[in-house]
Amino acid sequence: MAIDFTMSPEQRKIQKFAREFTENILAPVIPAADKEPDPMLAYQKTKGAYIEAYKAGIAMAMLPKQYGGAEMSCLDYVIACEEITSVDPGFACTCLCNGLGLMPVLWYGSDEQKKRFLGEATSDPTGTYLSAWTAGEPPGGTGGTANFDSPLPKAGIGMTAVKKGDRFIINGKKKWSSSAGWDGLGTNTQTAIIRTDSSVGGTEGLSAIVVERGTPGITWTFLDKEGHRTTSNAFVVFENAEVPVDNLLPGAAGNGDLVINRNFAWSGPVAAIAAVGVARAAYEDALKFLKSNTAGSLTPIIRFQNAGYIMGDVAAKIESARYFAWRAADYLDKHSQHAELIGAMCKINVTETMIDCVYKCMQIVGVNSLSTEYKFGKYLREASVLPIYDGGNMGMQRRRVHGIIADENFNPRAIMDDDFVKFDKSMEAIDTVADPLPRTRGIMEAAE
Structure with a gap:
């Protein structure tokens, strides 16, 4: 076979x-x-x-x-x-x-x-080396992340890098950088998505630049979070930070948008399997609880039909989710680590399904799932992170899927046939332009 x-x-x-x-x-x-x-x-x-x-x-x-x-x-x-x-x-x-x-x-x-x-x-002898991914920007103003690929002027990512001799002068703010380093002074390196050409907006003029620890003009602040508390996310401010021009990744010059989409597609199956891991832990703990508690009846809770049916459904969803993550990862291995479509589909489907599984486990365990004696509160916090980070399911992942399947040349059987699915700039801007209805209404009113 x-x-x-x-x-x-x-x-x-x-x-x-x-x-x-x-x-x-x-x-x-x-x-x-x-x-x-x-x-x-x-x-x-x-x-x-x-x-x-x-x-x-x-x-x-x-x-x-x-x-x-x-x-x-x-x-x-x-x-x-x-x-x-x-x-x-x-x-x-x-x-x-x-x-x-x-x-x-x-x-x-x-x-x-x-x-x-x-x-x-x-090759770090201390074993503490960290690298970071720095793409997101804080809300407000014209900067941001969810609509980084909007074609409108001055929309999307606002951090700029201006070339001056053999250096880039970088200014702007980033939020949700994937680490502030162990000491809050930055990671060994971070790959940042920056606008290297400010004469154009949207996807044009974005590039990827490696910024090294100790670069003057950069400050890091740890973000306090509800979930994933054991990992670091940072608010990073660049004020006339000087980075060598040689740190620009040549293949990503003007294509920082494609780096974002490829990176978040590559990590899609990992985010999905993380959701599987959390749901699996919740399921195993819930099953143990249901088999060792009666809730005042004469039989363990698992013997009741509603508990058995729901736990059976949860087990089936976890199993199918695991295979989807395996399939998406296998596709990455076969297609030069490009999975812009199936990577997004996998992350969306699995992370959202697993939240439901965790909550179903809490419902069956009942009010005791709220007790810190058990871990269900942590499971729910961790599960809730997964659909909204790593390229949010609503802000980025679904839009990428939409852009690909709306393309005239899209083959709806490509994934089934294990064929390569191309992703390019023409598929990015879908869903990012504001609703034109108000302008249309104004034209109609003027005609009347």
């Missing part, structure tokens, strides 16, 4: 290794980190586990062997991530964001940039 859902012996080893790391090294530090009110201290409580993950090759597993990485396939990476996210998706996000910061270098960087930045990322 060509279609086989059986893990290879090597994949079983990856799963076993990730599970042992999660249970023995990660799990003991998470309760205190998650409850820590200070976001920087919460993040720092996971540093020891991160160093172990780095030494074990987990933190840079997505990078090729020629640059010191483990060269783990997207499918293998997803298998490992499910084990880690079943205990804490925040920590898994810290590792994933190394990929969001460094994969653009692999895809769009020069040979020199790859050797330098990727080589440094995999």
Whole structure:
């Protein structure tokens, strides 16, 4: 059979290794980190586990062997991530964001940039190396993220980089950068999406530039969050920050918009499997509770029809969601890590379905699911993050799907046939232009 859902012996080893790391090294530090009110201290409580993950090759597993990485396939990476996210998706996000910061270098960087930045990322003797993905901007004004690909003048990303000699002078603000570093002074590198040509708006003139730690003119502030408290997100301000022109990724010059879409499609199956991991943990805890409690009846709760039916539905949804994540990851491996359509579809479908699964587990457990004695509150907080981060399902992912399927040349059987689905700039601007109805109404009123 060509279609086989059986893990290879090597994949079983990856799963076993990730599970042992999660249970023995990660799990003991998470309760205190998650409850820590200070976001920087919460993040720092996971540093020891991160160093172990780095030494074990987990933190840079997505990078090729020629640059010191483990060269783990997207499918293998997803298998490992499910084990880690079943205990804490925040920590898994810290590792994933190394990929969001460094994969653009692999895809769009020069040979020199790859050797330098990727080589440094995999050879840190301290085991603390972090890379960040810096694309989002704070709400308000003309800057922002959800409509970064609007074709309207002065719309979309507002951070600018002005070339001055052999330097870029960068000014602007970013929000939701994927890390502020262990000390709040920045990550070793961050890949930032910046407008290098301010004479055009929307998708035009966006580029990807690697910004290194210690660059003057940059300040970082930890963001306090409801979920994923064990990972860092930052508000970053650039004030006349000077970055070498050589740090611009040549393949991404003027194509920063395509970097955003490719990056968030690459991470789509990982976000999906994170949702599976959270829902799996909630399901297993709920099942244990239902089998050991009677709620005052003469039989365990699981013996009641409504509890059994709902838990059966939850189990089936988790199983199907896992296979969707595997399928999307497999597609990435087959198509040069391009999955702009199926990556988005997978993230949307799985992350939203898994929130329902977590809540269904809470409903069946009942009011006791609110007690801090159990972990259901954490599961719900973590699950709620997944559909709105990593390229929000409403703000970015659905629009990308819409743009692709609306194209005249789109083949609706392409994914089924495992064919490559092309994504280009012509598919980006859909849904981003404001409703023209008010202007139309004005014209009609004037005609009357």
